[in-house]
Amino acid sequence: MSTQPILKTVGVTKRFGAIQALTEVNFEVCEGEIMALVGDNGAGKSTLIKGIAGIYAFDEGDVFFQDRKVTINSPRDASQLGIEVVYQDLALADNLDVVANMFLGRERTGPFARLDEASMEKSCVDTLNSLAVTTLRSVRLPVASLSGGQRQSIAVAKAVMWNSKVVILDEPTAALGVAQTRQVLDLVQRLSEKGLAVVMISHNLHDIFEVADRIAVLRLGQMVNVFERKNSSQQDIVHAMTAGRLKSVPGMAVE
Amino acid sequence: MATQTNNDNSSTSALLASQRQTTTGEYLQNLFKQLRTGNLGVIPILFGWVIIALIFQTQAPAFLTAFNLTNLIVQMAGVAMIAYGIVFILLLGEIDLSVSYVSAVAGVLLAMGMLPPFNVPWFIMLPLALVASTLIGLLHGVIITTFQLPSFVVTLAGFLAWSGVVLILIGGAGTVVIQESAITSITRTFLSDEVGWVVGIIAIVLYAITSILSNRRRQQGGLASKPMPIIWGEIVLVALATIGFVIFCNSGRGMPLVTVYLIVFLIGLTYVAQNTKFGRYVYAVGGNKEAARRAGIRVERIRVYVFMLAGFMAGVGGVILAARLGSVATNAGGGDLLLNAIAAAVIGGTSLFGGRGKVYSALLGALIVMTIDNGLGLIPNVSAGARSIVTGLVLLAAVIIDAISRRQQQRTGR
Structure with missing residues (x-):
């Protein structure tokens, strides 16, 4: 695990009208690291992620990617940098098969604008194998039929x-049963072993303590603390989420 | 590379196991299993057609004659062309109610343009009429996407407005006659026996080559492919069906030229739907619009293109319908045309809810719809009302079969 953060936000702030969704948030994640992002509802987790993903721009503050200051104005910018978000609703087209979904929007074509199915299918199988996703019967099944x-x-x-x-994974285990959660957590682990930086939003502290290296706690739009998993307990996290010290409480005068 | 890993791990990885070559026996077993689990493909439609044909045969001996069935192909050509466009619209999960009158507009423009005072030659007027119908589709698409309106309402407005345009264009004349033989020959030409054979053989050879080549490419890529005996079996089946069709047509007036047009559009549009990015995006938008948008697909642009395609195909259908009648009357585009075209796509198996369907469903559905029309027309004392009732019931049956087979598929996890 390298100590140099690959992605870093410095003092980012986001307002929606009168609502202060994020206040000077510093957040970072390193290569090969699994960084959990936790917080109660409305703590600003999604706002932070969407800002990084280019869904909307932050009002203030900077985003650094590999030590370079970057402006991310669209999801396309984000994926060009190498930042991908897996949203809770997964955004898969149920009627298309696995290969079509994995290549959606980036299909390979050959002569006569013909989709190069063979090459796409091969890459798809290779990727799934490298991630040890082996429970599929076939990559030609429509996604609707998958668990x-x-x-x-x-x-x-x-x-x-x-x-x-x-x-960035948004609640990857929220809708899953025990065995399936296991599958996904293993997958998350493999991502970090492959050197990717993983940001995992979750409400499930049990899952987080199983895989995360560090845990960043947001509360009311402010970064309360970043814990090393090894040196902290679930109680510490819950305490930080619900009663963490804030620089200022929104709606109250700063002393 | 992939081939190697396949061999190494085929025992441990389910995903890889599915990638190795299946034997002929296994393939047939799988096929049988799919059929049993409700993935019936075109079988219910063909089976339905056989039943309908047998019923008509008992009532009207003229039905199963080469003369009548080749005539049926000419009758269904216009509807099938319009339905080809409707398939793409339905794949998006949209509807286009205007296609019938858009087809009429194309027919009227073509007919009037060739007459005095314009006297435009047919080879200029024909593309112009198709461009006009495509532009109408563009207009609908732009209105729908710009104002985010339901396509149902916008094309309903189009249905009314374009029927008015047809009335105004034709005016007091009541009928506009098409004398240009280049146009009327589209539907009145029947191929000679020899040409019929040539067309049939070309079709068989093309099918065999593409089928073998695409399977070989998958084999070389180390991907699951069909066993060669199956490929040859399919080719033999296609060849037998084609040869039978040619012999049957030749025993009457010969193969109608529109058959070739129907097949060419079928192949072309199937290629677009199944083998191009555009087609893939149509399915994606119909399946999950939000997923398509996040994947960077320009959803609104795809929708506009599809309405243009539907307009174009309506134009093609309109030209064929006008050519068949040799004239365009004020009632052009009216009657059952719209509902027959939509029913054809749906009966053929294209879902009304988007994302599921094939281009060929338009052809098969048009065959069913127009067979009923044709057959009931041969039986004495059958009213137009009875025809509509029967067509309606068949549509209902098709939708029910579709719903049942889909539920079956979900239950069996396919």
């Missing part, structure tokens, strides 16, 4: 297939 864990795996594989460096 929740398989879908999550496909969505993650889709995100990492493009030489991405940072993968």
